[in-house]
Every structure is written in C-alpha cells, then in structure tokens.
Amino acid sequence: MFDALAERLESAWKTLRGQDKISESNVQEALREVRRALLEADVNLQVVKDFVAEVQTKALGEEVVAGVRPDQQFIKLVYDELVSVMGETNIPLAEASPAPTVILMAGLQGTGKTTATAKLALHLRKENRSTLLVATDVYRPAAIDQLVTLGKQIEVPVFELGKDADPVEIARQGVERARAEGINTVIIDTAGRLQIDQNMMSELARIKETIQPHETLLVVDAMTGQEAASLTRTFHDQIGITGAILTKMDGDTRGGAALSVRRISGQPIKFIGVGEKVDALQPFYPDRMASRILGMGDVLTLVEKAQEAVDLADAEKMQEKILSAKFDFTDFLKQTRLLKNMGSLGGIMKLIPGMNKLSNEQLQQGETQLKRAESMINSMTPEERKDPDLLAGSPGRRRRIARGAGYAESDVAKLVADFQKMRSLMQQLGQGQLPMPGMFGGGPFGGGPGYGGNQPPQPGWRGYPGGAPTKKKKEKKKKGFGNL
Structure with missing residues (x-):
C-alpha cells in the first residue's frame, strides 16, 4: 500500500537536493509534486489544497537548521502535516465501567x-x-x-x-x-x-x-x-x-x-x-x-508483531546460539516459521527503514529463496540439521538431500556454504566486529532482501552516513561495531 504515493513524494524531495536553502522559487516545484502525488492517491481535493497550503506556509517560514539539508527539512514538514491530517494520535476503544x-x-x-x-x-x-x-x-x-x-x-x-x-x-x-x-x-x-x-x-x-x-x-x-x-x-x-x-x-x-x-x-x-x-x-x-x-519504515509495528510471535525465553536462547555460532538448520527452520507467522516477507520488509526500495521482484525472489532453503532442510536428517558441518565434506549426503528436495547437488552445497558464512558473520557480530555487508552471494542467505547481494547501497553501509568506517577512518576504529 502507498507504494505509488511514496514514489511520487520522493520525486518532490529530489527537486530540493543540491539547494542551499528552501526558497519561494524552489519550494513551488516540490509542492507541485506533492499536490500531484496526493491527487493521484485519490485524496479529497479540499484536503489536498489545505495540505499543500499548510506545508507551503511552514516551509517558507522555516528557519534553516545547521547541518540539515533543505530536502530533509521539507520531508519533516510533510511528515508533520501527514500526521496532523490523519489525526495526530491513536484513539483507543472505550472501556465502560461497569461492563459490558x-x-x-x-x-x-x-x-x-x-x-x-x-x-x-x-x-x-x-x-x-x-x-x-x-x-x-x-x-x-x-x-x-x-x-x-x-x-x-x-x-x-x-x-x-x-x-x-x-x-x-x-x-x-x-x-x-x-x-x-x-x-x-x-x-x-x-x-x-x-x-x-x-x-x-x-x-x-x-x-x-x-x-x-x-x-x-x-x-x-x-x-x-x-x-x-x-x-x-x-x-x-x-x-x-x-x-x-x-x-x-x-x-x-x-x-x-x-x-x-x-x-x-x-x-x-x-x-x-x-x-x-x-x-x-x-x-x-x-x-x-x-x-x-x-x-x-515502521519499527514499532514490527516490534509488536515480533512480540506476539516470539516467546521471550526462546528468543534469549536463540540469541545465545547465534552469537556462539551454534545456530543450526533446525533453528533456521524455526525462525523461518516464526517469520511466516508475522506475515508475508514483503509486508515485514517494508516495515524496516530503508527497505521500501526493494522491488516486488526482489521480495518475490527472497520468498523463493526461503522456500528453496526450507525444502532442502526438510530433506535432511535430524543429525544433519543439528550439525551442518556433516554436509560440508560429504557429497553423498548432499546428493541424497538434493534428490529428496528436487534440486541439484550444487544448490545444496551452496545452501551449506552460505549457512556457514552466515554463522561466521553472526559470531563476528557477537565479538564486536563488523564484516562488510554483501559478503554473501545470491543464495538463500545472500542476494535476497536484507542480506546484501545485489542490493543498492543502503544507509549504514560502508562509506555511507552512519555506516562502517571508511578506509580513511579505519586506523582510528579497528573495532567499528563497538563504536557505532
């Protein structure tokens, strides 16, 4: 929902990028894009007129804040007005006393x-x-x-x-x-x-x-x-x-x-x-x-969904296993099923800041990768799920799993290799180290949403604001994760 509106509004921010400040001349083009975006979203005409007028008044009277770009200030103004139009706060249901x-x-x-x-x-x-x-x-x-x-x-x-x-x-x-x-x-x-x-x-x-x-x-x-x-x-x-x-x-x-x-x-x-x-x-x-x-994104809603789906005690045990690199295929299967209980992968990813750029094709690819992984894991014996290392040096086991799941042996080999890389990454995170994103290829743990692969750079990636230290800063911050 709102994908088309979000894309249209983004074009409004672009008109202000590279500008030194918000002025009457450059804000008009941004407001035209906002007006067009709202009308295409089938917002009531009077609401659109009031919305644009209010944003324009606030934008022209806005003080320039040091270190904040004009497009960022404009986004904040639009955000505040969206909240105002939709009602400021959540209105809970009444609860009568005495009941009912x-x-x-x-x-x-x-x-x-x-x-x-x-x-x-x-x-x-x-x-x-x-x-x-x-x-x-x-x-x-x-x-x-x-x-x-x-x-x-x-x-x-x-x-x-x-x-x-x-x-x-x-x-x-x-x-x-x-x-x-x-x-x-x-x-x-x-x-x-x-x-x-x-x-x-x-x-x-x-x-x-x-x-x-x-x-x-x-x-x-x-x-x-x-x-x-x-x-x-x-x-x-x-x-x-x-x-x-x-x-x-x-x-x-x-x-x-x-x-x-x-x-x-x-x-x-x-x-x-x-x-x-x-x-x-x-x-x-x-x-x-x-x-x-x-x-x-919407992190609060994501957290609430997770709280409903995840048992706190189980989450703490899982965290210990992840950070000590004892996370196995059985645990991965359990986490995949919990993810399904929270909703579709696409719906969940769009609650995460920065993930709205993922196309439906990328999200579908992520869903497919997870289904492939789940199918191959279901073809493993309990012993193999608990000890993925058994599969690393056993082509016979991998061939048997591939036949059972309906995939090639190379697919199973890639699943195991990617899983071992993921465990290594998690262990390094637990030790306060920050490996480079995108270290995985295009398997079930790479190339899909949120795992690096072929995604465009995201905020927080190396060389981007808030990300890992760039080459020049590397000498000062050898353990970047602990200093973030």
Missing part, C-alpha cells in the same frame, strides 16, 4: 464488516477482554453462519436468534446476555446494504437507541479512496459514529482513504485491516502510517 462495553458495527455490504467484527473480537481477546459477538444481519444469506464460523475459529461465543427475529431485539438480548454473564465487551454485527438507504439507516438508529453503544464503528473499504471519507461523514451526520475501520489496506489501495477520512468526516480511524486472515487487524497510528508513506 457495547460496540456497534456498521457499514455497506462488501466492505468486510462481518470479518472485521471477528478481527476486532480477536484483538480484544489478546488484550484479555472477554467478548460476545451478536449477529443481527438477518438479511444477507449466510451472514449469521459466517459470524458463527468465525466465532468458533477465534474461540469467541456468538449470540444469535436466527433469521426470523427482529434485529433490534437480537441486539437488546445480546447485550443483556453479556451483562448477565459478566462479559467485558459485546460487539454487534449489523446488516449492510449495497448503498445507503433509509431502511438501513432507520434500523441502525433503532438499534443504537435501544442498546446505547459506547462505540459506533463504521467499516469502510479503503479501495474506495476519497469516497470513504464522504461515506464516513454521511454515516456520522445521520447516525453518529465514533470512529472508522479501514479494510483492505493490504490491497491495491492508493492511500486516499487514510488521508481523507479524519479531515472530511471529523472522526478518527481506529483500526486498519491488513489482510484476509482473522488476525490481520492493526490499531491505526497516524505517525506510524506517515513513516510508512515516506519510506521510513
């Missing part, structure tokens, strides 16, 4: 409302909040069955009275059930329509009046661009909502919805759906989203 907290879900058909309801329930369960789902969509075929199935999948109970009951009565009884059973949060899944109509609005209004929800969340398809903002405003004017959930943010969305909803509707985005799986829901943080848009 009542959440009313609304939206049109096809936006992923029922799935978003289950995703939200799972998110709350991870926060140790007990949840009851209530199925009031008696119109769409199999809507109730879908919610019941999702409830079983995430181990959250679902309250339903069948297709013939009144949706308002189902909602009322669902809340009473939650109150009687001491459940912390009840989420009401309501019916949608193909378009806004009076019947849907009046039913929502009656349900809301009856159950008095603490949160009314509108589920909006991010693929609709700026139309998402207009839809949110219409629902807010007629029903009164407290926030929005943007779904399908992992698709071919251009970003207009995320940049328009708050400013046009006045209501915050509280969550975003980033995949079809039931755990693919993230709280919306404007500052993190602005970082992603500008290609700065």
Whole structure:
C-alpha cells in the first residue's frame, strides 16, 4: 500500500537536493509534486489544497537548521502535516465501567464488516477482554453462519436468534446476555446494504437507541479512496459514529482513504485491516502510517508483531546460539516459521527503514529463496540439521538431500556454504566486529532482501552516513561495531 504515493513524494524531495536553502522559487516545484502525488492517491481535493497550503506556509517560514539539508527539512514538514491530517494520535476503544462495553458495527455490504467484527473480537481477546459477538444481519444469506464460523475459529461465543427475529431485539438480548454473564465487551454485527438507504439507516438508529453503544464503528473499504471519507461523514451526520475501520489496506489501495477520512468526516480511524486472515487487524497510528508513506519504515509495528510471535525465553536462547555460532538448520527452520507467522516477507520488509526500495521482484525472489532453503532442510536428517558441518565434506549426503528436495547437488552445497558464512558473520557480530555487508552471494542467505547481494547501497553501509568506517577512518576504529 502507498507504494505509488511514496514514489511520487520522493520525486518532490529530489527537486530540493543540491539547494542551499528552501526558497519561494524552489519550494513551488516540490509542492507541485506533492499536490500531484496526493491527487493521484485519490485524496479529497479540499484536503489536498489545505495540505499543500499548510506545508507551503511552514516551509517558507522555516528557519534553516545547521547541518540539515533543505530536502530533509521539507520531508519533516510533510511528515508533520501527514500526521496532523490523519489525526495526530491513536484513539483507543472505550472501556465502560461497569461492563459490558457495547460496540456497534456498521457499514455497506462488501466492505468486510462481518470479518472485521471477528478481527476486532480477536484483538480484544489478546488484550484479555472477554467478548460476545451478536449477529443481527438477518438479511444477507449466510451472514449469521459466517459470524458463527468465525466465532468458533477465534474461540469467541456468538449470540444469535436466527433469521426470523427482529434485529433490534437480537441486539437488546445480546447485550443483556453479556451483562448477565459478566462479559467485558459485546460487539454487534449489523446488516449492510449495497448503498445507503433509509431502511438501513432507520434500523441502525433503532438499534443504537435501544442498546446505547459506547462505540459506533463504521467499516469502510479503503479501495474506495476519497469516497470513504464522504461515506464516513454521511454515516456520522445521520447516525453518529465514533470512529472508522479501514479494510483492505493490504490491497491495491492508493492511500486516499487514510488521508481523507479524519479531515472530511471529523472522526478518527481506529483500526486498519491488513489482510484476509482473522488476525490481520492493526490499531491505526497516524505517525506510524506517515513513516510508512515516506519510506521510513515502521519499527514499532514490527516490534509488536515480533512480540506476539516470539516467546521471550526462546528468543534469549536463540540469541545465545547465534552469537556462539551454534545456530543450526533446525533453528533456521524455526525462525523461518516464526517469520511466516508475522506475515508475508514483503509486508515485514517494508516495515524496516530503508527497505521500501526493494522491488516486488526482489521480495518475490527472497520468498523463493526461503522456500528453496526450507525444502532442502526438510530433506535432511535430524543429525544433519543439528550439525551442518556433516554436509560440508560429504557429497553423498548432499546428493541424497538434493534428490529428496528436487534440486541439484550444487544448490545444496551452496545452501551449506552460505549457512556457514552466515554463522561466521553472526559470531563476528557477537565479538564486536563488523564484516562488510554483501559478503554473501545470491543464495538463500545472500542476494535476497536484507542480506546484501545485489542490493543498492543502503544507509549504514560502508562509506555511507552512519555506516562502517571508511578506509580513511579505519586506523582510528579497528573495532567499528563497538563504536557505532
């Protein structure tokens, strides 16, 4: 998501590179690129006008900071304005006292409302909040069955009275059930329509009046661009909502919805759906989203994903094995599976600063390399996985593994050689040494994302700001890693 917007904005920074300062003449060209980028991302026209005007005012009044280039200052101004447009901070869900907290879900058909309801329930369960789902969509075929199935999948109970009951009565009884059973949060899944109509609005209004929800969340398809903002405003004017959930943010969305909803509707985005799986829901943080848009990555979200997927005790043991060069193929397989639990390789890499430059082709190549490695490791005996050195001097073992995995013996030999190089690198890192990036070739541990190979220079590489010491500095810093 936002790839096209990020590329367009980068062309704006380029217009200021090589300039001594931000002036009225050179900032105009940069602002034209920003305006074009936002319009192509399907951001609301009024939001674009206000955005550009605000950045221009701040840019021309900006004091020149010593040691900071004009393009860097301009990026900071755009970042601050992106955060402001999207709502400054994350707005958490309300938590009523006494319980239960009542959440009313609304939206049109096809936006992923029922799935978003289950995703939200799972998110709350991870926060140790007990949840009851209530199925009031008696119109769409199999809507109730879908919610019941999702409830079983995430181990959250679902309250339903069948297709013939009144949706308002189902909602009322669902809340009473939650109150009687001491459940912390009840989420009401309501019916949608193909378009806004009076019947849907009046039913929502009656349900809301009856159950008095603490949160009314509108589920909006991010693929609709700026139309998402207009839809949110219409629902807010007629029903009164407290926030929005943007779904399908992992698709071919251009970003207009995320940049328009708050400013046009006045209501915050509280969550975003980033995949079809039931755990693919993230709280919306404007500052993190602005970082992603500008290609700065999103380390905090990456850390949170890792915390969910990785056991702390296991991580400490793995760290010891890595730094003592005892990391084996079994450990590598375990780490690969943990990576899959965190999401796609492409999604994870784009959370890492500097990795947004990787093309889809490079990311796919990385996925392929990992699958090849996993296939060959699965053809090894437990003894061979624990002691990769057994394979280094045994062509017979390598041939057997190659036949089992469906690859050439040379592929297995390269896997083993690259793995041994990687272990050596990790050991040197543990000893406070910093080998040159790109020391590996194009195998599963080199040439793919993040391992050197044929990638363009990245910040932190030798000769680049913040990187390893260059040749001139080498004499002063012999153990560069300890001095970084």
